[in-house]
Amino acid sequence: DAKTTQPPSMDCAEGRAANLPCNHSTISGNEYVYWYRQIHSQGPQYIIHGLKNNETNEMASLIITEDRKSSTLILPHATLRDTAVYYCIVRGDNNNDMRFGAGTRLTVKP
Amino acid sequence: SAVISQKPSRDICQRGTSLTIQCQVDSQVTMMFWYRQQPGQSLTLIATANQGSEATYESGFVIDKFPISRPNLTFSTLTVSNMSPEDSSIYLCSVEGQGSYEQYFGPGTRLTVT
Numbered sequence: 001d002a003k004t005t006q007p008p009s010m011d012c013a014e015g016r017a018a019n020l021p022c023n024h025s026t027i028s029g030n031e032y033v034y035w036y037r038q039i040h041s042q043g044p045q046y047i048i049h050g051l052k053n054n055e056t057n058e059m060a061s062l063i064i065t066e067d068r069k070s071s072t073l074i075l076p077h078a079t080l081r082d083t084a085v086y087y088c089i090v091r092g093d094n095n096n097d098m099r100f101g102a103g104t105r106l107t108v109k110p
Numbered sequence: 111s112a113v114i115s116q117k118p119s120r121d122i123c124q125r126g127t128s129l130t131i132q133c134q135v136d137s138q139v140t141m142m143f144w145y146r147q148q149p150g151q152s153l154t155l156i157a158t159a160n161q162g163s164e165a166t167y168e169s170g171f172v173i174d175k176f177p178i179s180r181p182n183l184t185f186s187t188l189t190v191s192n193m194s195p196e197d198s199s200i201y202l203c204s205v206e207g208q209g210s211y212e213q214y215f216g217p218g219t220r221l222t223v224t
Contacts, residue, residue, distance in 0.1 A: 041218075042217060043114075043215030043216050044215045046212045049211060091211075098153075098204075099155065100153040100154075
């Protein structure tokens, strides 16, 4: 599976959009981009995933660049409860397990 | 989605002893996964457990230290054997959703070895 690079930490003001970047320059054609988050003392929670098109659900939007070498997770109106570690994971469609990197610790401030 | 429970939620154990962690899912799933999260670190995959076959262990993890059982499609156990303080971690199980690529995680078992 391709490796991902994320900034170790980010801050965001409450009510503003949080944009979390992820680089995955070695991604191959059949690999998806997944985002999970882990709120303190809980198991990771699925947020969203995509292959090449931008995706949106009730939690977030995922923007994937045309060359697929990077992506951005957008939380449109961050709340204090969005404070968590966010993991960007690249996984092929023939793999079943998730390989977690270090993630980005997002702190939403009042 | 799948709802996953783990027992115990936390435990404090003495070195040299063993602890068995249980993972129960509310639906039948083919594959279950066990992860370890050491203090302040990310998650590391220990092994993949399919029902009816031996678990597949990742590099650095061996069956003698982390034996896994998978007796049916809704249950699995992970045993941490002959524990040392370095085994102090959160242990999480996860499953893949039926017909989807999402993985669902249990709440984790926080283990402290003294």
